[in-house]
Amino acid sequence: xxxxxxxxxxxxxxxxxxxxxxxxxxxxxxxxxxxxxxxxxxxxxxxxxxxxxxxxxxxxxxxxxxxxxxxxxxxxxxxxxxxxxxxxxxxxxxxxxxxxxxxxxxxxxxxxxxxxxxxxxxxxxxxxxxxxxxxxxxxxxxxxxxxxxxxxxxxxxxxxxxxxxxxxxxxxxxxxxxxxxxxxxxxxxxxxxxxxxxxxxxxxxxxxxxxxxxxxxxxxxxxxxxxxxxxxxxxxxxxxxxxxxxxxxxxxxxxxxxxxxxxxxxxxxxxxxxxxxxxxxxxxxxxxxxxxxxxxxxxxxxxxxxxxxxxxxxxxxxxxxxxxxxxxxxxxxxxxxxxxxxxxxxxxxxxxxxxxxxxxxxxxxxxxxxxxxxxxxxxxxxxxxxxxxxxxxxxxxxxxxxxxxxxxxxxxxxxxx
Amino acid sequence: xxxxxxxxxxxxxxxxxxxxxxxxxxxxxxxxxxxxxxxxxxxxxxxxxxxxxxxxxxxxxxxxxxxxxxxxxxxxxxxxxxxxxxxxx
Numbered sequence: 188x189x190x191x192x193x194x195x196x197x198x199x200x201x202x203x204x205x206x207x208x209x210x211x212x213x214x215x216x217x218x219x220x221x222x223x224x225x226x227x228x229x230x231x232x233x234x235x236x237x238x239x240x241x242x243x244x245x246x247x248x249x250x251x252x253x254x255x256x257x258x259x260x261x262x263x264x265x266x267x268x269x270x271x272x273x274x275x276x277x278x279x280x281x282x283x284x285x286x287x288x289x290x291x292x293x294x295x296x297x298x299x300x301x302x303x304x305x306x307x308x309x310x311x312x313x314x315x316x317x318x319x320x321x322x323x324x325x326x327x328x329x330x331x332x333x334x335x336x337x338x339x340x341x342x343x344x345x346x347x348x349x350x351x352x353x354x355x356x357x358x359x360x361x362x363x364x365x366x367x368x369x370x371x372x373x374x375x376x377x378x379x380x381x382x383x384x385x386x387x388x389x390x391x392x393x394x395x396x397x398x399x400x401x402x403x404x405x406x407x408x409x410x411x412x413x414x415x416x417x418x419x420x421x422x423x424x425x426x427x428x429x430x431x432x433x434x435x436x437x438x439x440x441x442x443x444x445x446x447x448x449x450x451x452x453x454x455x456x457x458x459x460x461x462x463x464x465x466x467x468x469x470x471x472x473x474x475x476x477x478x479x480x481x482x483x484x485x486x487x488x489x490x491x492x493x494x495x496x497x498x499x500x501x502x503x504x505x506x507x508x509x510x511x512x513x514x515x516x517x518x519x520x521x522x523x524x525x526x527x528x529x530x531x532x533x534x535x536x537x538x539x540x541x542x543x544x545x546x547x548x549x550x551x552x553x554x555x556x557x558x559x560x561x562x563x564x565x566x567x568x569x570x571x572x573x574x575x576x577x578x579x580x581x582x583x584x585x586x587x588x589x590x591x592x593x594x595x596x597x598x599x600x601x602x603x604x
Numbered sequence: 605x606x607x608x609x610x611x612x613x614x615x616x617x618x619x620x621x622x623x624x625x626x627x628x629x630x631x632x633x634x635x636x637x638x639x640x641x642x643x644x645x646x647x648x649x650x651x652x653x654x655x656x657x658x659x660x661x662x663x664x665x666x667x668x669x670x671x672x673x674x675x676x677x678x679x680x681x682x683x684x685x686x687x688x689x690x691x692x693x
Contacts, residue, residue: 198658210688212613215649215658217690365665372662375687379612379622388690473669487667489689492657 190227191251194218194392197493205251207309207384209391217490218392220251228440233411236403236442243297243400249436250400251393252304257333261289261296262400266408266555271523272536276543280553282414284405285526291328291352292561293321293529294426298397299386303329305393306384312336313383317374319367319422319482320349321560326386327356338383340370345481348564366476368486398426402433405555406443413443415552416503418451418538420531420559421461422483424494427452430557431497450503452494453538455480455530459507461491465498466505479510479568480530482560504547508537514572516540517562527562606634606678609685614649617642626684631663632674634684649686650674658689 194203198216209218231248239245243262264286273281289296299322306314313336316326323339330337337358341350342365353360363370378388386394406413413434419427431450437443454462457478464471471491476484488494498505508516516536521527528536535556542548562569577593579585590599605625610618617638618624628634639646649659654673661668662685668676678684 209690210611210613210658215613215656215688217658368667369665371690372660372665372667372685372687375611375690376609376685379609391690473667475670487660487669487689489658 189251189253190222190224190230190248192221192223195221207305207311207389209389220392220396222249224439231440231442233442236407243300243397243404246400246403249403250301251396252301253308255307256300256304257307257329259290259296259300259328259332261300263404264288266405267524267526269524269556272520275519275523276540278543278548278550278552278554280551281539282405282409282553282555283520283524283526284401284555284557286401286557286559287526287528287532287561289325291321291324292564293324294398294401294557294559295321295325296328297400298322298394299325299329301397302384302386302390302394303333303335305390306335306386307333309384311382311384313338313381315339315374315377315381315383315385316387317341317367317371317385318387319484320345320353320564321482322387323353323358323360324349324356324564327353327358327360330358331356336383340374340377342367342370342481346565347567352564366486367481367484368473368476371485395425395429398429399433399436401426401557402430403437405430406434406437409553409555411443412553413437413446413448414555415447416449416451416548416554418453418535418542418554418556420483420535420557421452421454421488421494421505422485423488424452424461424490424492426557426559428490428493428497431501448501448503450497450501451538451542452498452503452505453535454483454505454507455513455534456507456509458484458486460486460488461494462505462507464491464495471495480513480534481565482529482531483534504542506538506541508534508541512537512540514569517569518573520558521562526558528558529560529562529565530568531560532558532562605680606682606684608634608638609683611687613688614645614686617645617648628678630674631661631668631676631678631684634678635674660687660689661685662687 196211196216199214267283269281286294315338343362455478458476473487513533516533
């Protein structure tokens with residue numbers, strides 16, 4: 188049973204039957220899934236959700252999915268109270284939404300789970316996508332589990348960890364000499380010639396709905412409350428707009444009393460078209476990315492216009508971090524909270540720090556930082572910025588000597604026990 | 605003549621064909637010449653003389669917004685792609 192009614196153009200409001208399209212034929216605006224909220228309101232309660240599966244399928248009534256799913260058990264990831272990081276920064280109520288522990292180790296399992304369900308319903312036998320890495324991992328994994336053909340397009344300079352993980356699932360991996368915007372353009376053209384389920388192109392309206400669950404889960408895990416502030420990594424702008432949509436859908440369903448969340452966008456300085464537009468109060472201008480942060484490196488963000496609107500509507504803000512800030516952000520989160528994130532996570536931690544330094548964040552604000560990918564995927568970026576291990580022979584005397592010399596200032600007590 | 609690749613929703617201006625061969629020495633001229641044969645094309649992709657927000661145009665795979673936009677030069681063997689703005693990651 189689905190509560191979906193139609194597709195609707197976000198720009199001009201034209202409506203379309205449910206089908207594998209993502210663009211309005213009249214104005215080229217993005218199509219979005221429409222639901223029968225009256226029906227949902229009658230059938231969905233907090234208790235129903237709390238008794239649901241420990242995955243994003245607990246929100247199935249609010250997603251455009253049918254009975255066919257390829258289930259890797261995505262979602263319902265931990266909301267981690269980050270007291271150590273909070274103390275370090277002088278904050279009091281800080282949480283990490285740790286979405287790096289999904290089945291393929293990023294939030295992309297949410298959007299892929301939803302779009303693959305739709306691909307099966309439409310009768311596609313081939314999955315495809317343009318990806319900066321995390322999506323590639325997830326689409327390839329879902330294709331393997333669903334026994335579907337798979338074509339994945341990535342920029343050729345992608346992090347090795349993401350390439351190896353993708354290849355392990357056995358897809359056809361097309362490595363394109365160009366940046367993500369080149370890959371995306373190629374795939375958009377290819378989608379006009381091949382009858383495949385390009386999850387983030389012709390299935391985009393369904394795909395992007397999966398991100399709403401990152402809004403729902405945080406509300407549920409905070410005890411049916413919205414945070415005062417959410418810091419979100421931004422590439423295309425889709426994730427940020429969908430988290431905001433998720434908060435507001437729970438408000439419309441009376442599952443939460445209010446939404447007063449200041450939405451904060453986070454990008455790397457080497458690719459920050461949305462932050463730049465926000466700070467200069469201007470339209471978004473395309474840029475050529477130049478950053479160690481590959482997963483957010485979208486120079487021409489299609490949902491940027493709507494992401495900017497959310498920043499303004501929510502009284503939010505935006506900030507960009509340098510490559511060095513990103514690396515320091517990764518290390519800070521790992522050292523304080525035991526969470527090892529990829530470069531996109533380094534970006535959001537750098538934004539958190541920046542807001543504290545600028546005095547823009549109140550120490551009592553209930554703040555949620557969205558960590559969307561796992562550090563094991565981008566180890567190459569970090570390798571030159573962490574200390575070497577201390578190498579010794581398997582000999583107690585040598586170990587004692589190391590403690591006496593290298594760690595003399597720590598005054599380690601040695602006694603027989 | 606330049607080759608113009610059209611996104612699916614624009615193929616009603618090309619009798620359903622995915623590609624057209626069109627004369628023109630600038631992008632603006634090429635768009636004008638498509639509009640002459642398929643009236644309404646220009647209004648579909650331009651607004652107040654600028655490329656609409658949800659449209660991306662590439663000449664030889666380069667986004668014209670990063671260059672000269674509608675005044676971009678177009679050579680005889682160039683390829684122009686007119687596509688919807690979609691992005692994922």
